[in-house]
Amino acid sequence: MSNIDLVEAERRSFRSATDTGLWDLRVAALASMFAIVPFWSATLGDFWSALAYVPVLLVVFGVLRWVRERHVRPRVGVARFGAYRRGRLRRFTVVMLVVNVIALVAGAVAAVRFDSGPTWLYPFAFGLSLLVMFSAAAYYLEIPRFFVYGLLLIGGSLVGEELFRQGQVTHHGYPVVFGSSAVLIATVGLIRLGSILRRALPSAAGHAPELDDV
Numbered sequence: 001m002s003n004i005d006l007v008e009a010e011r012r013s014f015r016s017a018t019d020t021g022l023w024d025l026r027v028a029a030l031a032s033m034f035a036i037v038p039f040w041s042a043t044l045g046d047f048w049s050a051l052a053y054v055p056v057l058l059v060v061f062g063v064l065r066w067v068r069e070r071h072v073r074p075r076v077g078v079a080r081f082g083a084y085r086r087g088r089l090r091r092f093t094v095v096m097l098v099v100n101v102i103a104l105v106a107g108a109v110a111a112v113r114f115d116s117g118p119t120w121l122y123p124f125a126f127g128l129s130l131l132v133m134f135s136a137a138a139y140y141l142e143i144p145r146f147f148v149y150g151l152l153l154i155g156g157s158l159v160g161e162e163l164f165r166q167g168q169v170t171h172h173g174y175p176v177v178f179g180s181s182a183v184l185i186a187t188v189g190l191i192r193l194g195s196i197l198r199r200a201l202p203s204a205a206g207h208a209p210e211l212d213d214v
Contacts, residue, residue, distance in 0.1 A: 011142070013077075014085060014142065015142055015143075016076045016077075017076055017077070018141050018142070018143065019141075019142075019143050019192065020068070020072050020076065020192065020193060020196055021188070021189040021190065021191070021192030021193030021194075021195075021196065022064050022067070022068055022072065022189070022193065023137075023141070023143065023146075023189070024185050024186065024188050024189025024192065025060075025064055025185075025186055025189040025190070025193070026060075026061065026064060027146075027149065027185050027189075028181075028182045028183075028185040028186035028189060029056075029057055029060040029061070029182075030057070031153075031178045031179075031181050031182035031185060032178065032179070032182040033050070033053045033056075033057065033178075034174050034177075034178035035174060035175045035176075035177075035178040035179035035182060036053065036175070036179075037049045037050050037052075037053050038170075038171035038172075038174050038175055039171070039175065040052060040053075067193075071197055072193070072196055072197075074201055075196055075197070075199045075201060076196065088140050089140065091140065092136060092137070092140035092141070095136045095140075096133060096136060096137075099129055099132050099133050099136070100133075102129065123157040123158060123160070123161040123172060123173075124154070124157070124158060126157060127153055127154030127155070127156075127157035127158065128154060130150055130153045130154060130157075131150035131151065131153070131154045132150075133150070134146045134147060134149050134150030134153070135147050135150055138150075145188065149181070149185060152181055152184070153177070153178075153181055156173075156176075156177035156178075156180070156181060157173070157174075157177055159173065159177070160172060160173020160174060160176055160177040161173055163176070
């Protein structure tokens with residue numbers, strides 16, 4: 001088998017192990033937080049309302065982990081990736097960490113000075129940080145639709161802010177933008193996951209091979 005064939009086999013194996021729909025469902029769960037928490041903030045405050053949603057996310061992530069171990073992994077198998085792929089994943093982790101730190105600092109500044117700048121600036125900055133994170137995920141995880149998710153959220157954030165300024169929605173449009181995005185992303189994830197769960201369980205000899213990068 002040529003090096004080109006091995007590289008392509010590794011890429012297919014990586015996509016099979018990664019693009020299962022579970023990442024979409026995790027993203028949808030996080031997006032739903034921005035749709036629901038604003039309604040709680042009037043009673044609990046911004047910090048405690050966000051903290052109150054953490055158990056919901058933990059339950060969802062726990063269920064998705066169980067689905068992965070119990071139903072997805074037996075169908076897609078397990079692949080051992082080489083230095084190139086592991087390096088890409090490490091770079092992805094670093095990019096996500098840096099962007100999240102910047103977003104955290106920007107969010108803290110926005111919380112203190114929200115009324116001192118243009119009203120579109122903060123949702124644009126928030127949407128831009130999401131676009132960067134989703135673009136990184138699309139590139140490093142090789143799931144192109146994540147870039148579309150980023151465009152959807154940055155565009156939706158600006159549209160939601162404009163609708164809020166016109167008095168047509170509440171909470172700067174976050175419930176509408178992130179609620180509809182969560183439903184769309186979850187639908188895509190469920191379709192992808194369903195296509196995998198419909199596969200027959202392979203025999204032990206038919207599991208995905210362990211592959212090293214070339």
